[in-house]
Amino acid sequence: MIIRFADVDADAPQIIEGVWDFIARMDFKTYLPDREEDFEEWFLTILKSDPVDTLVAEKNGDVVAGLGLAFTPFLWNPAIVHADELFWWASPKAPPTAALALLRYALDWSRKVGGKRKVMATFKSLTSSPEAVGRIYERHGLRETETAYMGVL
Numbered sequence: 001m002i003i004r005f006a007d008v009d010a011d012a013p014q015i016i017e018g019v020w021d022f023i024a025r026m027d028f029k030t031y032l033p034d035r036e037e038d039f040e041e042w043f044l045t046i047l048k049s050d051p052v053d054t055l056v057a058e059k060n061g062d063v064v065a066g067l068g069l070a071f072t073p074f075l076w077n078p079a080i081v082h083a084d085e086l087f088w089w090a091s092p093k094a095p096p097t098a099a100l101a102l103l104r105y106a107l108d109w110s111r112k113v114g115g116k117r118k119v120m121a122t123f124k125s126l127t128s129s130p131e132a133v134g135r136i137y138e139r140h141g142l143r144e145t146e147t148a149y150m151g152v153l
Helices: 009-023 036-047 098-114 132-139
Strands: 002-005 052-059 062-074 077-090 119-122
Touching: 002 077, 002 098, 009 036, 009 052, 009 077, 036 052, 052 098, 062 098, 077 098, 098 119
Parallel strands: 077 119
Antiparallel strands: 002 052, 052 062, 062 077
16 A cells, blocks of 8 residues: 555546545534536546645555545634644545554654644544544644534524
8 A cells, every 4th residue: 555645637536435434324414515527627627736745545547545634724823834734534445553653644744844843734534534533633743632513503
């Protein structure tokens, strides 16, 4: 298995397949567009935007996991780079180490993007995420700081 930056155009079909697999396992989806095509078009537009880097785990030529990060100035201190997880998924066919390998690569990459500046990394855990996700974050120096409540108004 290798971790690499996505070629969004070439990897799009596999990334979209993985994202739909992830969405199927989420317990809150009312914010998605009514048409799948609208979602996919918008999602790929985001992946191609300047502040976004997308990493994928590839095994035997197949993209089996992905992680997207947006790099922006941190809201509370513009001297800090904010690495914000946009999405993170691993397909059922991914090796058990794929998600962890993506996280480690993403944290290392975030430090490189930050350069001499500090980096504030924000990674998420959904109510449908495995319980181990929080423990994995903590082992990598992150800590739980807030709970988000979502609703389409």
